Amino acid sequence: MNYLADSTDIPGVTFHTPCDTQNSNGDGLPAADVAWFSIWIDGAYGEAPCKIKTASDSTVCDQFFGKINSSSINATANPHNQFIKTVCHELGHTAGLAHYNPLIDPFPEVPGAPGQPHDCQASGDVTLIVAKYNPPASWIWTYNQHHIDHINSWW
Ligand SMILES: [Zn+2]
16 A cells, blocks of 8 residues: 555455445444544544454454544634645554654654654644745655554554
8 A cells, every 4th residue: 555545456455335334343344444434523633543443353343433623623714725634644544653742942853753854744724834845745644664664564
């Protein structure tokens, strides 16, 4: 899985309707791995909680909810870019990535490893991050190589 923007065939994995938010334990039908919602969240642009853990292994998430706080994002200085970055960020969480905070002062957290470019796993307001680091525009919709390597090793 190198490019999440492209369709990716994962051998042996059947894709399911994104409308099915019931775990298979609930209705007997396979559910989507990530179900997306536009919903208010106190103090955050988005979040990706595990909704249901697998029946066979409680340490593995069977279904995430990708929650996007449209009201809060629309109030930012750059809602278009904030939406893109937030969706990319929450999708990264569902694939197992942690986030980092480049806006902490005086010791900002690094993007996964020293020397890695900023990517959408950065937490915070895109306008503030651009003002502080001015990363290439693609940072809001991409993962850096460190994060890509994690995803590829896990999946
Ligand atoms: Zn996060």
